[in-house]
Amino acid sequence: MSDKYREAGVNLEAGYESVRLIKSHVARTKIKGAMDSIGAFGGMFDLSTLGMKEPVLVSGTDGVGTKLMIAFEMDKHDTVGIDAVAMCVNDVLVQGAAPIFFLDYLAVGKNEPTKIEQLVKGVADGCVQSECALIGGETAEMPDMYDVKHYDIAGFCVGAVEKSKLLDGQKIEAGNVLIGLPSSGVHSNGFSLIRKILLKDAKLDLHKEYDEIGGEKLGNVLLTPTKIYVKAIKHLLDKVDIKGMSHITGGGFYENVPRMLKEGQGVVIDTNAYPRKPIFDMIAKYGEVPMEEMCNVFNMGIGFMMAVDKADVEKVQSLLAEINEPSYVIGEVTNSGKVEVKW
Template identity: 55%
Template sequence: MEKSYSASYAAAGVDITAGYRAVELMRQHVARTLTPGCIGGLGGFGGLFELDCTNMPHPVLISGTDGVGTKLKLAFMMDKHDTVGIDCVAMCVNDVICAGAKPLIFLDYIACGKNVPEKIAQLVAGVAEGCVQAGCALVGGETAEMPGFYPEDEYDLAGFTVGAVDKSRLLDNSTMTPGDVLIALPSSGVHSNGFSLVRRVFDLEHDPEVLTRYTEELGRPLGEALLEPTRIYVKPVLALMEQVTVKGVSHITGGGFYENIPRSLKEGCCARIRKADVRTPALFDLIAKVGNIPERDMFNTFNMGVGMVLTVAAADADKALAVLHENGEPGAWKLGEIAAGSGVELC
């Protein structure tokens, strides 16, 4: 590697040696994520993982992929790059647990205008932290320097995860019935969806300084609240599934309540939620007020303080809350109930 250098490629804007330097800087972060099953290390053409099927006679692999979206624009404006990697992991692993799977491995993809090794290492540090929170291993990735395609100080970040579950334990909503209880897991804020609207509401293109201003309603600068990383729900949800039958799980992302909750509902069932039972943080009230956004649009765009919705039998609701409270989700609460119908009823 030390002898690998192309003056011609460097003249075109691609510094191969910067890529090697970035890999060296990220090794310590990747090491934090290694789990049993990991084989080899960084530098190969593929990430290796040995699947332990001891308790999975019929293993099913479940994959998920996503990016961070235009939330990255805020990271550029604030020159803060160590948290968006958590968002990237969260958007993938929170999806696969909706089927009951445990995320096993993660890979990231970073495309940038100029490879600044220290910045790339910050991004990977965030990805590694997300993997630690999710209990999965960062087994590989790719950094692509693309001058002329991205501005020098910008990048894109995406990821991919694979999880596994025994076929007998795949989530099944066939027993969902009116009277079942919806349980909410609180979000940490906007998470990673709706930022095109957020950027327009606060006119960030013309007034980026608004991000650094202290906001009375939030008790901190607006940018700090907006850049708060997406919560990762893997460990508490999987702990719950060990003790309680979970009939449905919805990760509340783009499309808010109206698009995501119905994805976990049995045909003939609807989610009935009282608006008074939605614990909406001040950040969403501020977005609605400044942007003059109708209530329905807010619930159809943002998570409104609810990062994930779980459905359990009424008889299991109190136990489910206790398990969640004991496993890192002290803010979990009863959000509503299943009723006959379809979609979401906000009343």
């Protein structure tokens, strides 16, 4: 067989080896309804196994962004797949949908099977945390498009919810209490600003340990995977009347919280009501970033929030404590038409 394709920079054999290496990771994610479709042209899922009368499918897609530049520098590739899953499943969760399956897309400059395995391991870890199946994906080797050490990873997930239980924000009322679930760190947003402040301007070393972040390596702190909230919210959905939810991603409180509100509604959020990871203070200090802008770029320690009746607050926090999920009362819904953040 001719080697012309290999000479152009594409190694088909490496691709076959990658598929072989990732099969065990894919197998870990299998759930009821997931059909054996790895290697087929399309991933398959049997919706009838969910037992829903009027299932509504909710889909989300996202990538990891320039956080990948940190992974390249640290040569650590086993966690960014979790980020890719988290950014998608947390989004569909907001509307009350339980994620059921995920597909990933990897674009690489050079197909290195062991690196592909690490990336897919992260995706599988994220799917296990999300209780959804990895039913397919694509790996594209694109020399000249990407440097040999670089890659991009993205994906999309589909969730399902009974039509009668779909959350669309219409139940939220002024006086509802905001309960926040803590983030694991900066998650997967704002890394263009982070890299400019900490690496380009301050010239900090990703491999160095800094007292400001508890003596940990900066690179490891920045690569902390995005927290997945699926199990926590699924533990609540059939037990509490949640009025609305918001996934705090890029745009911070100012952009994401209004997405769960009705026209004319607003919120008051108190950032002193919960503990904040020191990485946020480090970014603000080195970049001289005003707190208002910090709250407009980063999650500031709250990765997910929900609105509930005052009468349900104790029940929600008690249920979350059952599964060791910390939660904080961080504010309330108003009729102000704006997001007011106290710091």
